[in-house]
Amino acid sequence: AQSVTQLGSHVSVSEGALVLLRCNYSSSVPPYLFWYVQYPNQGLQLLLKYTTGATLVKGINGFEAEFKKSETSFHLTKPSAHMSDAAEYFCAVKNYRDNYGQNFVFGPGTRLSVLP
């Protein structure tokens, strides 16, 4: 079974500082990997995804993530935090061969606070 762990339920950074949100997954087959962002009282929006090809993927709002197979990780980064980045971030994994069953497995989420 697949699983996703996100280190740190709450991360605080200063405005302008580097954002690093950690995601590790377990999967017996090559995964598809996703990062979603949830702003207060809203649904989840896709930030970026990795399916195949280049392991460094760029998303919206200046975020990027790197798929490292040897570390089973897909950490999310942004060079310079902005106040508007304050939100909850979810990492998700999907077995690329599985179109049935429990398609997507979500991590527990990391709440990002940006301090002025």
Next chain:
Amino acid sequence: NAGVTQTPKFRVLKTGQSMTLLCAQDMNHEYMYWYRQDPGMGLRLIHYSVGEGTTAKGEVPDGYNVSRLKKQNFLLGLESAAPSQTSVYFCASSPMYDRINYEQYFGPGTRLTVT
């Protein structure tokens, strides 16, 4: 193009009452999902559907029923609400390309309180 919409946005039920949450999508997606979100637990899959007329159980299906009579709609029913079902419910849909489904598109959520 409204994407994924959910009604109602908020609801308060008393224990034992029933209700139906409606999810609609206008993107012609094959797959639809119902999740519940609880603090510190991320999203947990309740039920999902891979097409009109088909449904299947997810991780936490007990106490819920679903129906997908039309491709664009996915209904979540609570027959006898319990306080443990207090949560935020999200509907999502995803397209299928080349027999593979990719990312999901989420609705804005329904906040349900059961007293």
